[in-house]
Amino acid sequence: MKDLISITDLTVEELQELIDKALDIIECPDKYAEKCKRKKLATLFFEPSTRTRLSFEAAMLELGGSVLGFSEANSSSAAKGESVADTARTVACYADIIAMRHPKEGAPLVAASAADIPVINAGDGGHNHPTQTLTDLLTIYREKGGFSNLKIGFCGDLKFGRTVHSLINAMCRYEGNEFVLISPEELRVPGYIRKDLLDRGGFKYVETDNWDLLPELDILYMTRVQRERFFNEADYLRLKDVFILTAEKLRSAKEDLCIMHPLPRVNEIERAVDDDPRACYFKQVLNGKYIRMALILKLLGIE
């Protein structure tokens, strides 16, 4: 594997290798402090995403490497009309590995075919964002000890949320998982997720617009319901509070529930929930750094 463009580029075995590597990094960070000495990561961000960029940069710095790059298209050669392929080929002369974010779907694949160094997709439009999914998977593994026989709730915008689609896709590669899909009628998962993943894989799932199944969940993955997703203001106002997680609702949940959110959050998780030991979304951020460290090592072929 030269690049990581989509989460499905990884076999279940390769994914497990990454998870194991991340766990070892967490266990013995000193062992990895100089693994990427004299190696350079280029962060090519054609649209801003400070959160993702910082995570990649922190990961490389913690491996003893260095970083270069740009954080928005205005300050890059793209503003002068250079193609993605040419930018990638040029950067490949300076750097050892590229993390690319681009508003257009497929741009990192174009970069990967042009550059002879590894390219990591750091988000291409609403399409793929494999390192977010890796982050989610490491969090699930650390909290639950595995990927099988879990009852996973997804709540909020399940129609447009690519992190949701990608995580459902990843969890459908393991046995015995059940899915509870909590959303307004208008924002249910797209048909292909139901048909190609859940139905074809024979997974149990429920689509609902209420919280009745919260007490059964092992994992609750929250996402934001955005105003612009609704056709009219009345629907938005009617629904916006229904899909907010409160401390009150959590009283009925399992004691070892793992609450996740890809962040940034607006108001879909009440602040009072932050102090609940079941809230894992800030741990998720830290896991994002560890899994990116593991990924950089793997793509650079460093043990």
Next chain:
Amino acid sequence: MTIDSIINGIVLDHISAGKSMEIYDILELSKLDCSVAIIKNAVSKKGGRKDIIKIDSIIDVNLDVLGYIDPGITVNIVKDGKIVKKSHLELPDRVAGVIKCNNPRCITSTEQELPHVFQLADREKGVYRCVYCEAKAGHGAS
């Protein structure tokens, strides 16, 4: 013109009735100097109607493109009046430059020089997807 007497050339047989002109255009047969015969609505031995194209010269035919447009075609290469090679087509794994990606969010929408490449995602249903954005293509043979 005697259309049965090709000595050295190619016969595209079992073209779905009505598809021959599309194939004529895609293979750019109008650019050839040799004779090209299009037979429309011929009676097929298997029953039903078919189109046939006979080309009086052995040219390079892109079988992937042909297979994408009409996978039922048989391609016969004729040398010295005899069929020396008969190929049955199937849906190609990948086609470049035949289907255009119409997804406005796809990188091909802003970078004009990129080839539009589609990959076979479901052979049974004949579903092709853009390699960049995974948008589905409407299949030409349907």
